[in-house]
Structure formats: structure tokens, C-alpha cells
Amino acid sequence: MKALAFRAIAKSYGATQALHPLDLEVRPGEFLTLLGPSGSGKSTLLNIAAGHMAPDAGSVMVDGVDVTRLPPRRRNIGMVFQNFALFPHMTVFDNVAYGLRARKVSTTEITRRVSEMLELVQLGGYSARRISQLSGGQQQRVALARSLIIEPDVLLLDEPMGALDRQLRKRLQLEIRRLHQRIGRTMIYVTHDQEEALVMSDRVAVFRDGRLEQIGTSRELYDKPRNTFVAAFLGESNLLAGTVTAIEPGRASVRHAGIPMEIWAPADDGLVVGQAASVLVRPETLSLVAPGDGLPGEIVEVVYLGEMQSMRVRLRDRSSMTVREVGNMHKDLKLGDQVGLRWDADKARVLPQSAGTFATGSDPAGLPETEAA
Ligand code: ADP
Numbered sequence: 001m002k003a004l005a006f007r008a009i010a011k012s013y014g015a016t017q018a019l020h021p022l023d024l025e026v027r028p029g030e031f032l033t034l035l036g037p038s039g040s041g042k043s044t045l046l047n048i049a050a051g052h053m054a055p056d057a058g059s060v061m062v063d064g065v066d067v068t069r070l071p072p073r074r075r076n077i078g079m080v081f082q083n084f085a086l087f088p089h090m091t092v093f094d095n096v097a098y099g100l101r102a103r104k105v106s107t108t109e110i111t112r113r114v115s116e117m118l119e120l121v122q123l124g125g126y127s128a129r130r131i132s133q134l135s136g137g138q139q140q141r142v143a144l145a146r147s148l149i150i151e152p153d154v155l156l157l158d159e160p161m162g163a164l165d166r167q168l169r170k171r172l173q174l175e176i177r178r179l180h181q182r183i184g185r186t187m188i189y190v191t192h193d194q195e196e197a198l199v200m201s202d203r204v205a206v207f208r209d210g211r212l213e214q215i216g217t218s219r220e221l222y223d224k225p226r227n228t229f230v231a232a233f234l235g236e237s238n239l240l241a242g243t244v245t246a247i248e249p250g251r252a253s254v255r256h257a258g259i260p261m262e263i264w265a266p267a268d269d270g271l272v273v274g275q276a277a278s279v280l281v282r283p284e285t286l287s288l289v290a291p292g293d294g295l296p297g298e299i300v301e302v303v304y305l306g307e308m309q310s311m312r313v314r315l316r317d318r319s320s321m322t323v324r325e326v327g328n329m330h331k332d333l334k335l336g337d338q339v340g341l342r343w344d345a346d347k348a349r350v351l352p353q354s355a356g357t358f359a360t361g362s363d364p365a366g367l368p369e370t371e372a373a
Contacts, residue, residue, distance in 0.1 A: 001028035002063045002153040002186055004049065009058035011044050018044040019210045021058065026154070026188060027202075028063075031180045033189045035197040035233070036207030042190045044210075046156050049188065050079045062153055078152030082162040084143040086131045092118070092142055093127040099150040117145045120179065137168045144176070148183065157189045161196070173199050194234050198222070206230050213354075222282075223347075226268070229354040231280045238286070238321040239278040241353065244271050252350040254279050258317025259295060265348035276353040283310065283324035285347040288333075294340035297321070299333055313341055 004026040011019040019041045026032045034042040047053040049060055051072035059068040067075050086095050093114055100110045118124055121141040131139060140160060147155055157176075161169045177200050180187055191197055197204045198218040205215040206229075214226045218234075225231035228239055240263060242256035252267040254277050263279045271277060288311070300320065301312035307326060311333065314320045321341060333339075 001184055003028045003061075004154050004186060004188070005061040006045065006049070007059045007061065009045065009048060009055045009060070011041075011048065011053070011055050017210055019048075019055075022210075022212055024205060024212060024215070026186060029184045029186055031177070031187045031189065031200060031202045033191060033197040033201040033204045034207055035191060035194060035204050036213075037233075038192055039209075040207040041210040042192075042207055043158055046079070046158050046188065046190055049154070050077055050156055051075050076150075076152050077154045077156060078147035078150060079156040079158065080143050080147050080160045082159045084139050084160075086139060086142055086146070088131045090131065091127065092123060092129050092131065092134070095131060095142055096127075096145045096149055098146060103150070113149060117149045120148075120182070121145045122175075136164050137172060140164065140172060141175075144179070148185070152185070154186045154188065157187065159190055159192070161191075169193075169196070176200065198234065204234075206233060224268075224349065225280065225351060227354040228278050228280070228351050231278075231349075231351055236283050236322060236324070238281040238283065239351075240281065241276070241278045244273050244275050244277045244350070247271055247273060252277070254350055258315060258319050263348070265345060265350045267350035271350065271352060277350050278353055280349045280351050281321065281343045282347065283322045284326075285344040286321060286323040287325070287342055288313075288323060288330055289340040289342050291338040291340050294342040297339055297341050299335055299337045299339060302333055302335065313339060315341075 006022060006024045008021045008023060009019055010021045034045065036042055044053065048055050051070060055068070059066050061067065062075070096114045096117055097110050100113060114127065118127055121144055123138060123141055123145065126134070126138065131142065134142065143160065161172055164172065173196055189200060201218060203215060203217055204221055206213045206221065208229055214221060214230045221230060221234050225234065231237045232239065240254065240256045240259065242254040244252055245255045245262055246253045250266060251264055252271050253262040253264045255262055265279050295315060297313035297315045299311055300314045303310040309325050309330070311323045312320050313323060323341070
């Protein structure tokens with residue numbers, strides 16, 4: 001299992017700075033996901049790792065060896081693309097065997113390794129089929145098998161499920177995850193789908209405008225996002241925007257214009273009094289209480305989600321917050337009902353406001369407002 005490191009990698013296309021100088025370490029055997037909106041630089045970084053593109057500055061290291069100037073075929077890094085890039089007229093067997101034939105491996109060994117690999121991706125009986133006779137999900141597995149058979153030190157996957165429907169994606173997410181656990185190879189996966197990132201990864205690196213915003217486990221990013229962008233990009237969030245009014249060790253308070261109160265919540269170091277900040281309250285840490293208790297509000301939406309129920313509550317300042325409850329604790333709620341809202345203060349967080357936060361209802365002028373992402 002090999003480590004991959006990017007050191008001060010930078011890349012521009014003309015006037016567009018696709019990557020600002022960036023450092024990132026991928027651990028041996030790790031499944032790391034690059035997550036970010038379209039245009040944030042994820043594919044550029046992946047193509048630099050594969051050697052399909054040269055960085056303007058910086059280096060790519062595999063287990064401490066500088067591979068920046070090596071052509072793709074000398075890096076032992078595999079890549080799976082969104083369009084799979086399979087040979088449609090060839091059989092499954094020939095597609096998977098392709099890399100081994102190019103490396104002049106003997107026929108008996110090719111037969112053995114291809115059938116092993118097809119078993120691994122659950123395509124045991126399909127070796128004589130043509131690619132055009134396979135479903136999208138099966139083609140995806142052939143693409144995986146073809147990349148894995150050359151035993152790459154690192155496997156790069158660029159939105160490999162982008163073209164598949166949602167149900168199939170969900171199944172393949174778990175399959176790829178199990179495959180990774182079984183073969184223990186270093187993998188870098190690119191997606192703009194936050195749920196996919198949370199489900200699949202050991203760690204997630206969140207990108208925005210060519211910069212790495214934060215890297216951590218799914219849980220770290222969800223529980224302790226560094227700013228409002230990361231909070232809004234991962235999971236659902238209520239962001240109560242306002243101004244920092246006081247700071248104490250490990251916590252801070254924010255005054256929200258619409259809610260006439262100082263809201264205290266845990267915070268990282270580095271905030272200053274007077275700066276724009278938001279209090280992050282995840283929907284599952286909010287609860288509905290009797291009217292007269294907590295923040296007053298009115299139910300404006302109830303969505304039944306099977307094992308969960310999601311409710312939108314409009315506050316007095318006309319902003320709204322989303323509440324999520326497991327089970328059917330409030331199954332008799334109707335639109336227009338008056339309720340109170342409380343949240344678990346230890347689970348909220350004060351976050352610095354990042355400009356143009358990715359959140360529905362976010363206010364471009366940066367005026368204090370409650371945002372429901
Ligand atoms: P992502 O994979 O996150 O969608 P990309 O790495 O593809 O992002 O793109 C990063 C930025 O670089 C975007 O602004 C994109 O428009 C720009 N870009 C990407 N490829 C090219 C190219 N070949 N020529 C010019 N600009 C490009």
C-alpha cells in the first residue's frame with residue numbers, strides 16, 4: 001500500500017486559477033474522496049496525479065518518490081473515468097485483459113488473473129459478453145476490474161457513477177467500498193455528491209474554488225466543519241447568521257438580528273468579536289417543544305421520510321429552520337401549528353462566515369438572516 005502526496009501543487013488555465021498552491025497527503029490504503037462543487041479543481045488534481053496534465057508548480061510523490069515528471073504509464077496509477085472508456089466492440093475478458101497484454105504477461109497468467117478479477121467484481125459468468133450487451137452498472141464493474149488488474153499503487157476514480165441512476169449508484173457505492181476494504185489499495189475518488197462522499201470514504205477533502213477548505217473523516221467534517229461553506233455542503237444545516245459578540249475559551253456567542261438573543265455555542269479558536277459568523281444547528285439536534293417554550297415558530301412544512309420526519313418551522317423574523325425527528329413523535333402536527341424550538345447547545349457550533357456560502361436562502365449581501373441549507 002502506497003502513500004500519495006501533493007506538495008504545493010498549482011495549476012492555471014489562462015486566467016483561471018484552477019488550483020491554488022495545495023498540499024494534500026493521501027495515506028497508504030486510504031479511500032479519500034475529493035468533494036466540491038463543479039469547477040472547484042477536483043478533476044484537475046486527479047489528472048495531475050495520473051500524469052495526464054503537468055502542474056505549473058509543485059510535485060506529486062508516491063511513497064516519497066517524486067513522479068511529477070513521469071509519463072502516466074510509468075506511474076503505476078490507475079484511473080476510472082465517468083464514461084468508463086471501455087472498448088465497446090470487445091468482450092469483457094478482452095477489456096479486462098488489455099493492460100496485462102500490453103505488459104506482455106503470459107496467456108495462462110492472463111486467463112487466471114482475469115477470471116479472479118471478474119469474480120471479485122461479481123461478473124464471473126460474463127467474460128464472453130460484449131460491453132454493448134451489459135447494463136451501466138456492469139460496465140462500471142468492468143471498468144473497475146480493468147483498472148485494478150494491473151495492480152496499481154493508487155486508483156483514481158473520477159465521478160465513476162455520474163452517468164448512473166440513483167438506485168444503482170447507492171448499490172455500487174457500497175460495492176466499491178467493500179472492494180476497497182478487501183483489496184486495501186489507496187484510492188482517490190472524485191464526486192460532487194455529499195452523500196456519496198459520506199458513505200464511501202475514510203476521509204473527505206472538501207474543495208472550493210481551487211482550494212482545500214477542510215480534510216477529515218465524514219464525522220469530523222459533519223460535527224466540526226471549519227466554516228459555513230463546509231457546513232452547508234455536508235449534510236443539512238440551519239445557519240443562524242449574525243455577529244460575534246463575546247468569546248470565551250472553547251465557545252462564543254452570536255447575536256442574530258431576527259432572533260433577539262445571544263446564542264452561545266462551542267467554537268474553534270480564531271474568532272474575533274464583531275466578525276460575521278453563523279451558528280450551525282443540525283436538524284437532528286433541534287426538537288419541538290410546547291409553544292411558549294424555546295423559540296416561537298409556526299409549522300410550514302411536514303415531510304414524512306419513512307423512519308424520519310422533517311419539519312420546517314418559520315420563526316418570527318420569517319426565516320425558517322428545519323427539524324428532523326426519528327420516529328413519529330409529533331405525528332399529529334399540522335401546517336399552521338404553533339410550536340417552540342429548542343436545540344442541544346453543546347452540539348451547535350459558531351462558524352466563521354465564508355463568502356457566498358453554498359446554502360439555499362443565503363443572502364448575497366451578507367445581511368443577518370436564517371438560512372436553511
Ligand atoms: P471540478 O473537477 O471540481 O469540476 P475542474 O478541475 O474540472 O473542476 O476545473 C477547475 C477550474 O478550471 C474550472 O474553473 C474549470 O472551468 C477550469 N478548467 C478545467 N479544465 C479546463 C481547460 N481544459 N481549459 C480551461 N479551463 C479549464
